Amino acid sequence: MRLSRGVPFVAAMLLAGAFSGPSPVAATAAAAVDEQHCARQERVRVPGAAYQQGACLADLTTAGLAGTPYTDMADQAGLTARGTRTPAGVPGVQIDGYFPDSSHFNTTHGWRHDAQFVIRLPDRWNGGLVVTGAPGTRRQYATDTAISDQVLALGYAYAATDKGNNGADFYRDGKRPGDAVAEWNTRTTQLTRVARTAVAQRYGHPPRRTYMTGISNGGYLTRWQLENHPELYDGGVDWEGALWTANGPNLLTSLPTAVARMLGSARDEDLYAVGFARGSEFLWPYHEHAYWGVTQKIYRAEFDPAFDPGCPGKSTGTTPEQILAPCASDASYAYASRPTSVHRAVARVALTGRIGRPLITLHGDLDALLPKTADSDVYARMVDASGRGPLHRYFTIAGGTHVDGLYDTYPDRLRPILPCYRSAFDALASWVERGTRPPADRTVGRPASGDVLNSCSLSAPVARAAGRGSATEFLARDAAQPAPL
Numbered sequence: 001m002r003l004s005r006g007v008p009f010v011a012a013m014l015l016a017g018a019f020s021g022p023s024p025v026a027a028t029a030a031a032a033v034d035e036q037h038c039a040r041q042e043r044v045r046v047p048g049a050a051y052q053q054g055a056c057l058a059d060l061t062t063a064g065l066a067g068t069p070y071t072d073m074a075d076q077a078g079l080t081a082r083g084t085r086t087p088a089g090v091p092g093v094q095i096d097g098y099f100p101d102s103s104h105f106n107t108t109h110g111w112r113h114d115a116q117f118v119i120r121l122p123d124r125w126n127g128g129l130v131v132t133g134a135p136g137t138r139r140q141y142a143t144d145t146a147i148s149d150q151v152l153a154l155g156y157a158y159a160a161t162d163k164g165n166n167g168a169d170f171y172r173d174g175k176r177p178g179d180a181v182a183e184w185n186t187r188t189t190q191l192t193r194v195a196r197t198a199v200a201q202r203y204g205h206p207p208r209r210t211y212m213t214g215i216s217n218g219g220y221l222t223r224w225q226l227e228n229h230p231e232l233y234d235g236g237v238d239w240e241g242a243l244w245t246a247n248g249p250n251l252l253t254s255l256p257t258a259v260a261r262m263l264g265s266a267r268d269e270d271l272y273a274v275g276f277a278r279g280s281e282f283l284w285p286y287h288e289h290a291y292w293g294v295t296q297k298i299y300r301a302e303f304d305p306a307f308d309p310g311c312p313g314k315s316t317g318t319t320p321e322q323i324l325a326p327c328a329s330d331a332s333y334a335y336a337s338r339p340t341s342v343h344r345a346v347a348r349v350a351l352t353g354r355i356g357r358p359l360i361t362l363h364g365d366l367d368a369l370l371p372k373t374a375d376s377d378v379y380a381r382m383v384d385a386s387g388r389g390p391l392h393r394y395f396t397i398a399g400g401t402h403v404d405g406l407y408d409t410y411p412d413r414l415r416p417i418l419p420c421y422r423s424a425f426d427a428l429a430s431w432v433e434r435g436t437r438p439p440a441d442r443t444v445g446r447p448a449s450g451d452v453l454n455s456c457s458l459s460a461p462v463a464r465a466a467g468r469g470s471a472t473e474f475l476a477r478d479a480a481q482p483a484p485l
Helices: 144-153 179-203 217-228 251-262 268-273 281-290 292-303 320-324 328-332 340-347 376-385 404-408 418-434 471-478
Strands: 051-057 092-098 116-122 128-133 157-161 209-215 235-239 359-364 392-397 442-444
Touching (some): 116 179, 179 209, 179 217, 209 217, 217 235, 217 359, 251 268, 251 328, 281 292, 292 320, 359 376, 376 392, 392 418
Parallel strands (some): 392 442
Antiparallel strands (some): 051 092, 116 157
């Protein structure tokens, strides 16, 4: 049976460029390279792929790939702040392709085929693999600047998936409510398994360490994978992950109030009541235009299509204005009172907090799309309630918001999360590989000076969070327990 369900977390700020793909892939490699550089390329066959193509490239980072078919800079727009330093000069092999799928939202390379992936294998390999799924309604190259460049420079192999479909009409994929979101998880698991095989073919042995990570919907994927497939990973970093719980909170419990405010039937106090942070008001006009309406209507259409089948109906629209426009009916949407079938659809993809590997979570205190009090604060409590607190660290980033690109507009009020993410990834590797505990859960303050674009320290002279011990000790105690379902 072909998988045909996939989703993203909407990145509506990209509508001008996110739904168009790059030019068709060139028939030959972008750079001439020597025989050693291309060694074993022909041996790398991605198991289960319906199509793949490989290229030996002089630089796998965006510094070398920008303007070529091997990345898509438009699909990355807004995720990182201008002026962010990124590494360059990482030669290696890139494999692009897709798995069998019956949906056709992804037009990258002119393939018009979903379940696309990219795998990058640097010449100088450190023995590790990093896996991610696209944030928003974006595609497989979306986190090239934010994640791929840095981990490649550290020597990791890298793999990313489009999650099975993309675009604001993702809810049209699948046969029953929740099918589209469920495919995110299936495609990520699939890519992790085959990427480990591809790594073994390229380097002669499987990765010694495999890390899962991601932004927004990619953060959700990280949580879900560590809960449901800890055998595949050694740890993960979750950056502003979306929270889905069957009884709430979730996107459908906070966004209707935001839509109501857009339409004049809710007050600021109502937004505070569902989790939006005091002090984030300056970001609300932008989110009214770019996020709230479209995000609510497409996820409501995914999990509860019977609520208002005429909006968005068969499509969110064809123009940016149509796509971003809210459905008036969503202002009165009350998830708690919706039929049991809706809650069951969300339960299919819900998180439990029962992670089986070390996880570091980052969330900005000014996130105006996924308010942290209704998201990562709740998830941290879920992890603790499941007895997995020793495996989790949670850092609130003061001045952080959902996408770092907004820092360019408000440099006096925001700070980028990316440098804190890089510190968190380093901390995860030290935790897993050397047993060095990360700092205790804390708020990372917004610095008054220094290179805020490229540096962030997670350390602070505070006591360890109560009740959270060593991940190594916890995993040793838990070794005899069955893996979470």
